[in-house]
Amino acid sequence: MIDAYEDPGTPDARGGWYYLWWLVRRQPGRSLAGALLGSTWLTLMAGTPYMMARAVDDGLVPGDTAVLAGWTAAIFVLGAVNSWISIMRHRTMTRVRMDAYFRTIKVVVGHAVRLGAELPRRGGVGEVVTIGVGDAHTIAQALTVVGPGVGAVVVYGVVAGLLLPISPLLTGVVLLGMPVLALLAGPPARRLQGRETQYRERQSVLTARIGDLAGGLRVLNGLGGKGLFADAFRRDSQHLRAQGYRVGAIASWVQALGVGLPTVYLAVVTWLAAHSAAQGDITVGQLVSVYGYVAVLVGPVAFFVDMGYELSRGVVAARRVVRLLRTPPEPDTGTAHPPAEPAVLHDPASGVRVRPGRLHALVGAGPTETTAVVDRLGRYAASDVTWGDVRLDAVPLPEVRTRILVADNDADLFEGPLSHVLTGGANAPRTGNAGHNAPQRGAGLHQICGCRRAGATSHNGGAPADAPPAPPPAAHLTQALHAAAASDIVQGLPHGLDSQIDANARNLSGGQRQRVRLARALLTDPEILLAVEPTSALDAHTESLVAERLRAARAGRTTLLTTTSPLLLARADEVIYLVDGKVAATGTHEELLADTPGYRALVARDAEEEIAR
Secondary structure, three states: OOOOOOOOOHHHHHOOHHHHHHHOOOOHHHHHHHHHHHHHHHHHHHHHHHHHHHHHHHOOOOOOOHHHHHHHHHHHHHHHHHHHHHHHHHHHHHHHHHHHHHHHHHHHHHHHHHHHHHHHOOOOHHHHHHHHHHHHHHHHHHHHOOOHHHHHHHHHHHHHHHOOOHHHHHHHHHHHHHHHHHHHHHHHHHHHHHHHHHHHHHHHHHHHHHHHHHHHHHHHHOOOOOOHHHHHHHHHHHHHHHHHHHHHHHHHHHHHHHHHHHHHHHHHHHHHHHHHHHHHOOHHHHHHHHHHHHHHHHHHHHHHHHHHHHHHHHHHHHHHHHHHHHHOOOOOOOOOOOOOOOOOOOOOOOOOOEEOOOEEEEEEOOOOHHHHHHHHHHHOOOOOOOOOOHHHHOOOOOHHHHHEEEEEEOOOOEEEEHHHHHHHOOOOOOOOOOOOOEEEOOOHHOOOOOOOOOOOOOOOOOOOOOOOOOOHHHHHHHHEEEOOOHHHHHHHHHHHHHEEEEEEHHHOOOHHHHHHHHHHHHOOOOOEEEEEEEOOOOOHHHHHHHHHHHOOOOOOOOEEEOOOOOOOOOOOOOEEEEEEEEEEEOHHHHHHHHHHHHHHHHHHHHHHHHOOO
């Protein structure tokens, strides 16, 4: 099976059938072994009726006990050998399916990480979740055709060959039966494929809505819109359920045909054989063998119909994977060298200049305009931002992500020990120098889908690293926790840094989550840190501690905070005041309070809210 750190390969994204065939080609030895074992298993099952016929005709009818005992022993040995082959076939096919499942997950996760901040806008989070929850399993199940599917075709030909010396009529009925079954089962299978495609698409939309509702539940409660959204979601889920019933109705007919048609078809073969035996055209032993062959064919013939059903569903699921894989990441055409030394980061659209080695505070009437500036400065939106003497979009994206870090106040916190959440681990976001909050190799799909307004798992557009990042020294972790005023969080948890954190840190308060995010960002120690509202959920006392310690922790490094908190503004080297997305004034907090009425009114309003809080 594919290893957690093994390259899954480049998938064939030309279509659903091509993707399924690519999964088979990625494990040729195992697929060939599954086909050989499946064919041998079913063929040896057809050998049992042949031996029974010989035992009856050569031993039982003439009364030759020795011959009868010999054929009986042969049947026993054949059954024992075939049982072992069946076990090996099942193990091999389980590995084939698991490889296809994990390879699909790995391909989707890798592409989602490459899309990075573009994922919600271009691919859709619900699409990724639906692939991980259902489509990957459906695709894996469809690969069963590699083993028993090939075996069914082989044993079908073997049985036809064994029947030919007994009765050409029976052979003809057996050979013509499959095309008739395909004609009868084909239309409902095609109809099922269309209905299931619509159902899966609607399911992904509803899945994305669940994530949005869960993430904004507190806001909805505050606005009084919880009931309205709950009613809308209830209606949509009922429509999806009704659509699922329609899919289930067609699927039940397909599965019923898969059981009923082979039974009727093989009953016809049995009746013809019995009629031939009654007329003396075949012997009693041959009648027994024909009945045994018919019994053996029940499984393969039923599997032919079921195989069409599974392949139909698998192709639908594979097309969804291919559609996501066809979504290209934002092109990175940068070839210019970044500044060798810390340089000014300038956004011409707003006039914001972030000077090296200073602590800046960006203030605006609303979070939208300040966040838009941060997106441009962090290269998460198209812009004419310059970094020193070079355009930011002319620098290769990995270089930008290495030196400029955007830290959201709602960035995801993944499940795992607190130490992993902070430093990066198998179940935690990576916080190394490649960027903030990027899922590591082997991360599950549920770990990449809690997305911010403009980013996938984070503000990270790069690919996963080749190996987990090395843990930082304990002293650096302690310093980052102290600077974020988060040491008390560690002390308050039952097992300290080894305490388990739920997905999105649901077992922490809002203020604790925000401090953990800030500590994680500080731990990366980027050259340029762009932090969005890093203290908006903190009380005044904790915010004062963070303001004081943050300045010391980032001394000599370039930092930009978006905030309207007087506690942070008072400690900034430079405050940049925006009006309608443009720089209206710059200076220290005290200078702007004295000279800029709009700034004074905005900060005073925030101070009143902070006192009330």
